[in-house]
Amino acid sequence: xxxxxxxxxxxxxxxxxxxxxxxxxxxxxxxxxxxxxxxxxxxxxxxxxxxxxxxxxxxxxxxxxxxxxxxxxxxxxxxxxxxxxxxxxxxxxxxxxxxxxxxxxxxxxxxxxxxxxxxxxxxxxxxxxxxxxxxxxxxxxxxxxxxxxxxxxxxxxxxxxxxxxxxxxxxxxxxxxxxxxxxxxxxxxxxxxxxxxxxxxxxxxxxxxxxxxxxxxxxxxxxxxxxxxxxxxxxxxxxxxxxxxxxxxxxxxxxxxxxxxxxxxxxxxxxxxxxxxxxxxxxxxxxxxxxxxxxxxxxxxxxxxxxxxxxxxxxxxxxxxxxxxxxxxxxxxxxxxxxxxxxxxxxxxxxxxxxxxxxxxxxxxxxxxxxxxxxxxxxxxxxxxxxxxxxxxxxxxxxxxxxxxxxxxxxxxxxxxxxxxxxxxxxxxxxxxxxxxxxxxxxxxxxxxxxxxxxxxxxxxxxxxxxxxxxxxxxxxxxxxxxxxxxxxxxxxxxxxxxxxxxxxxxxxxxxxxxxxxxxxxxxxxxxxxxx
Numbered sequence: 001x002x003x004x005x006x007x008x009x010x011x012x013x014x015x016x017x018x019x020x021x022x023x024x025x026x027x028x029x030x031x032x033x034x035x036x037x038x039x040x041x042x043x044x045x046x047x048x049x050x051x052x053x054x055x056x057x058x059x060x061x062x063x064x065x066x067x068x069x070x071x072x073x074x075x076x077x078x079x080x081x082x083x084x085x086x087x088x089x090x091x092x093x094x095x096x097x098x099x100x101x102x103x104x105x106x107x108x109x110x111x112x113x114x115x116x117x118x119x120x121x122x123x124x125x126x127x128x129x130x131x132x133x134x135x136x137x138x139x140x141x142x143x144x145x146x147x148x149x150x151x152x153x154x155x156x157x158x159x160x161x162x163x164x165x166x167x168x169x170x171x172x173x174x175x176x177x178x179x180x181x182x183x184x185x186x187x188x189x190x191x192x193x194x195x196x197x198x199x200x201x202x203x204x205x206x207x208x209x210x211x212x213x214x215x216x217x218x219x220x221x222x223x224x225x226x227x228x229x230x231x232x233x234x235x236x237x238x239x240x241x242x243x244x245x246x247x248x249x250x251x252x253x254x255x256x257x258x259x260x261x262x263x264x265x266x267x268x269x270x271x272x273x274x275x276x277x278x279x280x281x282x283x284x285x286x287x288x289x290x291x292x293x294x295x296x297x298x299x300x301x302x303x304x305x306x307x308x309x310x311x312x313x314x315x316x317x318x319x320x321x322x323x324x325x326x327x328x329x330x331x332x333x334x335x336x337x338x339x340x341x342x343x344x345x346x347x348x349x350x351x352x353x354x355x356x357x358x359x360x361x362x363x364x365x366x367x368x369x370x371x372x373x374x375x376x377x378x379x380x381x382x383x384x385x386x387x388x389x390x391x392x393x394x395x396x397x398x399x400x401x402x403x404x405x406x407x408x409x410x411x412x413x414x415x416x417x418x419x420x421x422x423x424x425x426x427x428x429x430x431x432x433x434x435x436x437x438x439x440x441x442x443x444x445x446x447x448x449x450x451x452x453x454x455x456x457x458x459x460x461x462x463x464x465x466x467x468x469x470x471x472x473x474x475x476x477x478x479x480x481x482x483x484x485x486x487x488x489x490x491x492x493x494x495x496x497x498x499x500x501x502x503x504x505x506x507x508x509x510x511x512x513x514x515x516x517x518x519x520x521x522x523x524x525x526x527x528x529x530x531x532x
Contacts, residue, residue: 029119030116030118030119030121031119031121032121033115033116033121033122033123033124034058034059034060034062034114034115034116034121034123035058035059035123036056036057036058036059036123036126037057037058037059040055040057040089041055041056041057041089042054042055042056042128044128044129044130045129045130045136046130046131047130047131047133047134047135047136048131048132048133048134049106049130049131049132050132052093052094052096053091053092053093053094054091054092054093054108054128055086055089055090055091055092056089056090056091056092056110056114056126056128057088057089058088058089058090058114058116058123059088060088060116060118061088061116061117061118062085062088062090062114062115062116062117062123063085063115063116063117064083064084064085064090064113064114065112065113065114065115065122066113067083067110067113068080068083068207069207070110070111070112070113071083071092071108071109071110071111071113072108072109072111072178072179072180073106073107073108073109074106074107074109074175074177074178074179074189075101075104075106075174075175075176075177075178076174076175076178076209077094077095077098078097078098078099078174079094079095079097079098080095081093081094081095081098082095083113090110090114092108092128100132101132102132102133103131103132103133103134103135104131104132104133105129105130105131105133105135105136105137105191105192105193106129106130106131106132107127107128107129107190107191108127108128108129109125109126109127109179109180110123110125110126110127110128111124111125111180112124112125114126127190129190129191136191137191137192137193138190138191138192139191139192139193139194139226139227139228140188140189140190140191140192140231141161141188141189141192141224141226141231141232141233141234142186142187142188142189142231142232142233142234143159143186143187143188143232143233143234143235143236144181144184144185144186144187144235144236145157145159145181145185145187145201145218145235145236145237145238146185146235146236146237146238147237147238147239148218148237148238148239148497148498148505148506148509149239149495149497149506149509150455150511151509151510151511152185153181153183153184153185153186154181154185154201154203154216154218154238155181155182155183155184155185156180156181156203157180157181157185157187157201157202157203157204157216157218157238158178158179158180158201158202158203158204158209159178159179159180159181159187159189159199159200159201159236160175160177160178160199160200160201160202160209161175161176161177161178161189161192161197161198161199161224162175162176162197162198162200163176163195163196163197164198165196165197165198165223167500167501167503169198170198170200170210170211170219170500171210171211171212172210173210174209174210175200175209176197177189177192177197178209181201192226193226194226194227194228195225195226196223196224196225196226197223197224197225197226198219198220198223198224199219199220199224199234199236200217200218200219200220200500201217201218201219201236201238202215202216202217202218203215203216203238211500213241213244214240214241214243214244215241216238216239216240217238217239217240217241217498217500218236218237218238218239218498219236219498219500220234220236221503221505237498237505237506239497239498239506240497241497241498241499242264242497243263243264245262245263245264245266245268245269245307246262246263247260247261247262247313248261248262248263249261250315252318255326255327256292256293256294256412257290257291257292257293257351258290258291258293258303258315258317259288259289259290259291260288260289260290260291260305260315261287261288262287262288262289263287264287265284265286265287266284266287266288266289266307268307269289269305269306269307270305270306270307271289271291271303271304271305272303272304272306273301273302273303273304274301274302279293279294279411280292280293280294281293281352281384281411283352283385291303291317292351292352292411292412293317294411294412300316300317300318301316301317302314302315302316302317303315303316303317326412326414328410328414328415328416328417329349329350329351329353329408329410329414329416330349330350330416330419331347331348331349331350331419331421332348332349332350332385338426338431338475338477339423339424339425339426339430340425340426340428340431340475341392341393341394341395341425341426341427341428342392342393342428342475343475344388344389344390345388345389345391345393345399345401345423346380346386346387346388346389347386347387347389347401347421348385348386348387349385349386349387349408349410351385351410351411351412352384352385352410352411353379353384353385353387353408353409353410353411354384354409354410354411354413355408355409356377356379356387356407356408356409357406357407357408357409358375358377358407360403360404360405360406360407361375361377361401361402361403361404361407362375362400362401362402362404363375363377363389363391363399363400363401363402364399364400364401364402365394365397365398365399366397366398367397367398370400373391375389375391375401376389376390376391377389377390378390384411389401393425394425395425395426395427395428396425396426396427397424397425398422398423398424398425399422399423399424399425400420400421400422401420401421401422401423402418402419402420403416403418403419403420404418405417405418407419428520429519429520430478430519430520431474431475431476431477431478431519431520432476432477432478432517432518432519432520432521432522432523433472433473433474433475433476433521433522433523434451434472434473434476434481434514434517434522434523434525435470435472435473435522435523435524435525436449436451436470436471436472436473436483436525436527437468437469437470437524437525437526437527438463438468438469438470438485438527438528438529439467439468439526439527439528439529440467440528440529440530441463441466441467441468441469441529442467443465443466443467445464445487445489446462446463446464446487446488446489446491447462447463447464447485447486447487447488447529448460448462448485448486448487448488448493448494448495449461449462449463449483449484449485450483450484450485450486451473451481451482451483451484452481452482452484453479453480453481453482454482455482455484457484458476458481459473462488462491462493464491476517477517478516478517478518478519478521479516479517480513480514480515480516480517481513481514481517482511482512482513482514483511483512483514483525483527484509484510484511485509485510485511485527485529486507486508486509486510487507487508487509488507489507495507495509510527510529510530512525512527
């Protein structure tokens with residue numbers, strides 16, 4: 001029995017050590033974050049610093065959470081440091097190839113990477129500061145980052161300051177100072193020296209401290225001057241630059257058709273072809289360019305795609321002889337009028353329509369005993385892809401539209417088979433109206449006005465050369481609408497993000513959420529434009 005006591009004692013000590021890392025039973029919940037034990041840690045705020053390892057000792061057992069992303073070193077290092085736990089300490093070791101800058105003040109912000117192992121209480125933003133020279137810099141700058149379009153703060157954006165002021169530096173070199181924004185978009189850089197800096201902020205998805213083409217970006221369009229008697233506060237507007245345009249797919253599987261799909265709407269692409277007498281229709285829809293073509297004599301012809309950013313592209317359209325079982329024209333989709341009695345009804349097809357025979361188009365009114373009425377039908381757009389019905393509809397009624405064989409003749413001179421479409425019409429009292437008043441506008445500026453639900457515009461129009469503007473928006477479904485007004489500085493009919501290369505800030509935009517629109521109700525909305 002006596003010989004077994006040492007083994008039993010060792011087991012008790014081992015179990016006590018393990019138990020000491022766990023949450024003790026009973027008592028109040030521990031909500032206190034770990035605290036730094038200064039006398040057991042590498043001294044903070046040293047000058048003439050030459051050490052390669054920094055030890056931060058805590059008063060309880062801790063763990064690291066996402067240290068590679070949370071720990072931020074400013075100025076940024078060229079190589080990745082080693083960060084690990086050793087007993088109750090966080091040990092930060094510079095890579096053996098890392099050469100620290102001379103006479104520079106470094107700060108190592110641990111973000112939210114250090115937390116205790118019991119209740120996961122976080123030691124937030126502990127910062128270790130040192131200088132490789134004889135002076136510890138003490139100046140600072142602060143600010144906030146807001147999404148230019150949504151008006152919301154941007155969390156976890158990387159704010160970067162550069163000593164070199166060239167325009168291209170943010171794309172090629174790491175910054176001299178860097179920090180990250182908090183949940184409310186605020187940020188601060190401390191322990192700075194006097195100087196002049198370029199300021200850029202990005203959502204650095206690949207953590208390379210460089211501005212990459214697709215990253216969200218904000219920038220100060222003047223240089224930041226830091227002096228001993230100032231504490232600048234900077235507000236930055238962040239936006240997502242347009243993706244570089246590229247063609248994702250070409251589809252020529254359908255007879256005498258070519259469909260080109262892009263990664264985004266190809267607004268800037270110009271399509272031309274050599275002979276203007278050739279029969280060709282071109283339609284742009286969302287992210288695609290769709291082409292229908294036909295000729296009697298030539299078997300092929302070139303098609304030219306040009307824009308400012310892509311290399312010129314030539315595509316050869318090959319003419320195929322008509323096939324016996326060529327698919328007839330068919331209904332593609334219906335652009336509903338939402339069922340309001342005074343709104344037109346639209347029907348669209350999968351190819352252009354050359355002509356109509358209205359004697360073979362029937363419009364029937366009623367659910368059971370249907371009454372035939374003359375259809376007021378016409379081509380709606382220049383590409384003959386859609387037809388519009390402009391009859392005066394009866395409230396709380398239903399209609400059936402019938403295209404008998406031969407009613408439509410398509411681009412290829414093929415007739416349709418029977419096509420039917422049914423649609424209901426509601427009551428005027430189921431809809432509401434918004435009476436919109438705009439004021440505070442500038443006569444010298446053009447504005448884009450959008451009204452919709454959750455950033456999805458249902459009504460869009462432009463306003464210019466006036467300080468006030470009124471419009472009634474009718475036939476709207478009951479919902480909670482938003483109104484957005486943007487300065488359309490380049491008058492292209494859409495909101496544009498900023499561009500670092502062009503030195504252009506995002507177009508100013510403001511958004512307000514209206515009171516809920518009720519059925520059979522007029523909602524009056526006053527929107528005052530103010531420059532922030």
